[in-house]
Amino acid sequence: MRGGLLTSGGNKLTNQHFRLNWAWISFEKEYYLINEDSKFLDIVLKRRGYLGETSFISISTRDGTAHKDSDFKGKAQKQVQFNPGQTRASWRVRILSDEEHEHSETFQVVLSEPVLAVLEFPSVTTVEIIDPGDESTVFIPQPEYSVEEDVGELFIPIRRSGDVSQELMVICYTQQGTATSTVRTSVLSYSDYISRPEDHSSVVRFDKGEREKTCRVVVIDDSLYEEEETFQVLLSMPMGGRIGDKFPGAKVTILTDKDDGEF
Template sequence: MSLNNASGKTVTVNYATADGTALAGEDYSATQGQLSFAPGITSRTLAVNIIGDNVKENNETFTVSLSNPVNATIGDTTGAGAITDDDTPAFSITDASVDEGDSGTRPLVFIVELSKPSTQAVTVKYSTSPGTAQSGSDYVHTSGTLTFAAGETLKTITVQIVGDTISEPNESFTVALNTPSSGTTLARGTATGTIRDDGGSRVFLPLVVRNHSGAQ
């Protein structure tokens, strides 16, 4: 805060903050008082404490208004304070594994987490890709879009695993996240799905029964 010219007298002015899109108690600490400029002094600092959080939100503003000047007049009665949001939510997906099963399908669930809640809905797309496991014969190809409502931080992706009785090594495929919505990013964008073989070969030994007849 400044005077356009130095004064030979002490200058005072009252100040007070007021809400805009930023709210006192949630985004900043309400402040009011009086600033005093000693003779010859042309600038003073007015500090307003900003309250931090980890919520993704739009940039916000509040105002500081001046009133009741003594030994001076007010040029600009109101100044704006801007709070720039620096919270960027990031999507992560975790690895998952499941036993294959002998028939039908069974679900393999991947957890997708948002590092910080958002004040608005955010989205991220996903899609499976083959590895040693093949789409159709080992798992059902899956793709789509996850939508996190405001405040949500956890979602799941379910991929159906195709069972069989064939003895084979464990197999894997990947699920990749892509195209996060504006204002978000990817922290861990790819996860591995492991299909554990539980078929195995079975060896059967013949059972031989012999009748022994004794002499009478």
């Protein structure tokens, strides 16, 4: 830096050089994404510029949709120290998990009051806490169902867990096994059920707040003696959620009617 120096006698020396040695402190990242099941988040601070002195920086949290002591807890230490030569430091935040289903929530961590340093961007970082359990998830509650051939209609339950505040749609379709299927307009003889295609005609819709719907399958009683036969009821292409990993589908067994074929 170029400037002038005023002496005690009132004389001025021009074109004198001054050197200001600054240490610059900021967060390493402007944004963090953390799972609610994680126990800790280490937020990294960095320092550049002049590193010959010890620098200090105050650090604090600012509530957003996430709240201190219910969703997170900052480290008791409210100041971070950089020793001579040190370029990186961290400050730990504890993430508090609960059993409630919530949307993602955010809070901020803020730097202020630097000592032997100055702030630079970003001096605020945002932390978003996500809970995978909150995602709306559809599933069939058990892997197998049995039904008599003369039942007429079979209603397979479809359940939804997690966030149910929005609508959700999912296709419930059938897949042929040992039982043979037919489409609704076909001749029903020698078929065991009416198939549900994997397209828009097989959509099951959940309204806001709904947790259970049914997938209707028509079972055909052809009055012929047959061994037990099976087919699959499956879920696919969800909109507004995801399909659960445990039971994405179910096997349906059509039980033998011992009277069929007897005279």
